[in-house]
Amino acid sequence: MIDLTVIWACIIGFAIIAYVVMDGFDLGIGILFPFFKVGQDRDTAMNSIAPVWDGNETWLVMGVGGLFAAFPLAYAIILPALYAPxxxxxxxxxxxxxAFEFRWRDPAHRAFWDKAFTTGSVVATFAQGIALGALLQGITVEGRSYAGGWWEWLSPFSLLTGVGLLVGYALLGACWLNWKTEGGLQRQTVTYAGRLGIGLLIMIGVISLATLRLETQYFQRWLSFPGVVATAQVPLATLVVTFLFYRSLRLKRDAQPFFWALALFGLCLVGLGVSIWPDVVPARVTIWEAAAPVRSQLFMLVGASIMVPVILAYTAWSYWVFRGKVGIEGYH
Known part of the structure; x- marks a missing residue:
C-alpha cells in the first residue's frame, strides 16, 4: 500500500541515489588524483568537476535532513550508532x-592541497562505505534507542564495504573523465576504468555473499522460493550491464561507459532494497514504526514537492551549460 510514509521513503531513497550518482564521480576523481600527472592533467581533471561539485552535495543534505524530519526514530537510532564514520x-x-578552492588560490603550496584533496575524498568515501556496512550488519536496538557500543560500527564487513565504495567511486571518476577529457588523460582513464570495473565486480560478489550471512531475512529474501525467481534477475542484469560497459569501452565511446557504470550502482541499490525493504533500520525498525506523524509528513511534502523540482531544474541546467569536453582552461 502506498501512503505518505512510503512516499517519504521514496523521496529519501531518491535523494540518496542522486547523491551517489552526482557526488560519486567527483569523489572518484579525488581518489584517482595522485595517479594523474602534475600540471595539465590534474588541472583538467579539476576543471571537469569545478562547475558542479558543490551542488552535487545538495542531495546529501536533503537525504539526511529528510531522514530527521520524516523518520525521527530512525534518525535517533542510526546517528548515535554511526557517529564516528x-x-x-x-x-x-x-x-x-x-583543498579544492585553495589549490587554485595558493599555487605555492599546490602539492599540499592536492594531497589534501585526495585525503578528503578517500576519507569521505571510505566513511560512507563503512556506514553502509555497519547499517547492513545490524544495529543493536533496545526499545526505541540505540544500545550498542562506540565501536559497533567497526567490523570486517564494514571495512569491506568501505573498500568496495572506494573502488566504485573511482570507477565513476574514471568514466567521467573518459567522457569529459581528451588525449592522454582520456586514454589513461579508459585503462583505469577497465581495471576498476573488474575490481567492482569482485567487490559486488564478495559483499553480496557476505551480506547473506548477516541476517536470516537477507538469505530468505534472496534465495527462498518462489522469490528467488525474481531476485535472480538482479545478478543476471549485472552481468548484462557489465558486458555493455566493456563493449562501450572497447568501442571507445565517451559517455556510454559512465552511464553503464551508473547502471551497475543502480543495480546495487536495487539489491540493497531487496535486502532491507520495508525496514529503515535493517531487521530492527520498519518505515512505519519510525515515521513522523501524518500531519508532519504532509506539511513537509508540500515543501518537498516545490523544492525537489527546483533543485532538479537548476542541476540539469548547470550540467547542460557545462556540457562537452573540458580543457585546462575550461569547457569547449
Whole structure:
C-alpha cells in the first residue's frame, strides 16, 4: 500500500541515489588524483568537476535532513550508532572542499592541497562505505534507542564495504573523465576504468555473499522460493550491464561507459532494497514504526514537492551549460 510514509521513503531513497550518482564521480576523481600527472592533467581533471561539485552535495543534505524530519526514530537510532564514520565523512568533505578552492588560490603550496584533496575524498568515501556496512550488519536496538557500543560500527564487513565504495567511486571518476577529457588523460582513464570495473565486480560478489550471512531475512529474501525467481534477475542484469560497459569501452565511446557504470550502482541499490525493504533500520525498525506523524509528513511534502523540482531544474541546467569536453582552461 502506498501512503505518505512510503512516499517519504521514496523521496529519501531518491535523494540518496542522486547523491551517489552526482557526488560519486567527483569523489572518484579525488581518489584517482595522485595517479594523474602534475600540471595539465590534474588541472583538467579539476576543471571537469569545478562547475558542479558543490551542488552535487545538495542531495546529501536533503537525504539526511529528510531522514530527521520524516523518520525521527530512525534518525535517533542510526546517528548515535554511526557517529564516528559520519563525523569522519563530514570532516573529509570539508577538508576536500577547502583543498579544492585553495589549490587554485595558493599555487605555492599546490602539492599540499592536492594531497589534501585526495585525503578528503578517500576519507569521505571510505566513511560512507563503512556506514553502509555497519547499517547492513545490524544495529543493536533496545526499545526505541540505540544500545550498542562506540565501536559497533567497526567490523570486517564494514571495512569491506568501505573498500568496495572506494573502488566504485573511482570507477565513476574514471568514466567521467573518459567522457569529459581528451588525449592522454582520456586514454589513461579508459585503462583505469577497465581495471576498476573488474575490481567492482569482485567487490559486488564478495559483499553480496557476505551480506547473506548477516541476517536470516537477507538469505530468505534472496534465495527462498518462489522469490528467488525474481531476485535472480538482479545478478543476471549485472552481468548484462557489465558486458555493455566493456563493449562501450572497447568501442571507445565517451559517455556510454559512465552511464553503464551508473547502471551497475543502480543495480546495487536495487539489491540493497531487496535486502532491507520495508525496514529503515535493517531487521530492527520498519518505515512505519519510525515515521513522523501524518500531519508532519504532509506539511513537509508540500515543501518537498516545490523544492525537489527546483533543485532538479537548476542541476540539469548547470550540467547542460557545462556540457562537452573540458580543457585546462575550461569547457569547449
Amino acid at each position: 559520519m563525523i569522519a565523512m563530514l570532516l573529509g568533505l570539508v577538508f576536500r572542499g577547502v
